[in-house]
Amino acid sequence: MRAAAPNRKEAMDDTTIRPYALAQGTGWTYNFGVDFVVKVGELGQGRRLAVVEYTTRAGEEPPDHTHDTEDEFFYVLSGELEFRCGTERFEVAGGGCVFLPRGIEHGYEIKSAGEVQLLAITAPAPQAAASGWGGFVADFEQEAELRISPPEG
Structure with a gap:
């Protein structure tokens, strides 16, 4: 079953949150410098966390x-x-993870040659959770063109 991307009004209505599954890939x-594949969006599908998978390489770091x-x-x-x-500073390789708390300046540098694949999970500050929290996932959900949606199935 395809999970439909919610519109902005639905994103604020808990009754529209439905279970769904996504196949690999x-x-x-959304393209926001690189292609970000939203698995759970900030403005819909859950709003207590956002999950994004993406592939990047050296020179594309934020x-x-x-x-x-x-x-x-x-x-x-x-x-x-x-x-x-x-x-x-944290050196992290495939299979490793890192937690970066809000309010602290952060970034990363890609050390390996070729592509790097990341799964980024964000969670809102308690006071921001009720209606979306204006995080980086919402930035491209609101501003970037939706290029690909999950297929019917």
């Missing part, structure tokens, strides 16, 4: 930044990166 794909409304958790599916969070 499917989700709602600049250091801070999220005031969300914590981030990265699970490295493949590749090697150095994550920065405040004064801390």
Whole structure:
């Protein structure tokens, strides 16, 4: 069964949240510098967390930044990166993970050659959870073109 992307009004209505399953390699794909495949969106499907899978390579890293409304958790599916969070540094390779709390400047540098695959999970600050939290997933859900939706099935 295909999971429909919610419209903005539905995203605020808990009665529209329905169970769904996605096959490998499917989700709602937005290009926001790289292709982000949303598995659970911030503005719909759950709103207590967001889950995004993406593939990137050296030179496509985001600049250091801070999220005031969300914590981030990265699970490295493949590749090697150095994550920065405040004064801390973490070398993380495939199968490893890192937690980056809100309010602390962070970023990462890709250390391996070729592609790196990441699963990023964000969770809102308690005061931001009720209606979406304006995190990075909402940025592309609201601003980027939805290029691919999960197939019917």
